[in-house]
Amino acid sequence: MAWTAPRTWVTGEVVTAALMNTHVRDDLRYLKGLDGDVTIEANIVTAFNVDGVDVSAHKAGTAQAQHDGGAGNHTHQSSGAQGNTLDHGAALTGKGDDDHTQYALRTILTTRGDIVYRNATVWARLAKGNAGEFLKQGANDPEWAQGVATREVFFPITGINNAGTLGAVGDFIINTLTAGNYCYFNFKAPHDFVSLTECKILGISDGTGTIDWTATTDFAAIGEAYNTNSDSDTANGLAMNDTEIEEVDISAAFTGLAADDYVGVKFLVDAVDTLASYRVTGLVFKYT
Numbered sequence: 001m002a003w004t005a006p007r008t009w010v011t012g013e014v015v016t017a018a019l020m021n022t023h024v025r026d027d028l029r030y031l032k033g034l035d036g037d038v039t040i041e042a043n044i045v046t047a048f049n050v051d052g053v054d055v056s057a058h059k060a061g062t063a064q065a066q067h068d069g070g071a072g073n074h075t076h077q078s079s080g081a082q083g084n085t086l087d088h089g090a091a092l093t094g095k096g097d098d099d100h101t102q103y104a105l106r107t108i109l110t111t112r113g114d115i116v117y118r119n120a121t122v123w124a125r126l127a128k129g130n131a132g133e134f135l136k137q138g139a140n141d142p143e144w145a146q147g148v149a150t151r152e153v154f155f156p157i158t159g160i161n162n163a164g165t166l167g168a169v170g171d172f173i174i175n176t177l178t179a180g181n182y183c184y185f186n187f188k189a190p191h192d193f194v195s196l197t198e199c200k201i202l203g204i205s206d207g208t209g210t211i212d213w214t215a216t217t218d219f220a221a222i223g224e225a226y227n228t229n230s231d232s233d234t235a236n237g238l239a240m241n242d243t244e245i246e247e248v249d250i251s252a253a254f255t256g257l258a259a260d261d262y263v264g265v266k267f268l269v270d271a272v273d274t275l276a277s278y279r280v281t282g283l284v285f286k287y288t
Contacts (some may be wrong), residue, residue, distance in 0.1 A: 209273035
């Protein structure tokens, strides 16, 4: 019997034996394979487990595959009439090695350290990088880059002096600094710190003009005097624009900083030009 497209029944229709035989019995016999080979349509997804089941040999055209359900072995012939259609290589030995995945990866990965990734259309190979490089995301695909990945931490204001004003600009907590005012930051250099990339004070300018500033630091490890390391940085005439978030780079005030050092920072506004104030929000610490 051949497969018959299932009938759509309508209300009030008389169901006859002929209709039942054609649309129910015969289609069930077809699906069971009682009347010949079953044709499986495209786009059918199946899920099954053959562990512990004795699956007999089967043929697909002239290519024969042998299955041993009990042991989980799965091998393919690679000689004879089928040529090398199923030639997966001698190293693919069974279910434990996941033959098909191993074969797919073998065609892409050629060198120890290679990485497989998905490009715009297909799986692709990213050749191994060089010692010391790190993996980063490019515009679309992953790529190797020189150096060490940069990390970043933000620290809010820790303390203010008596003349400074703690308040808010919009939803930002700020310390308003005019000439002679300062604020403090306390933090710990991260455990994975190697070298400083940059350290910047962040604030919101109240007016357009310039400021003069000075930053001083003390830092030391557990068991050392608090001022084992002391440093400073200063600059004049830093331009700022009204209401913008502005950066003040104080990176030069951290000579000799090491991982796990505890750090104290004092940031002082020496003078303001036509600004009413520099309203500090926090400190950004970038490192490798």
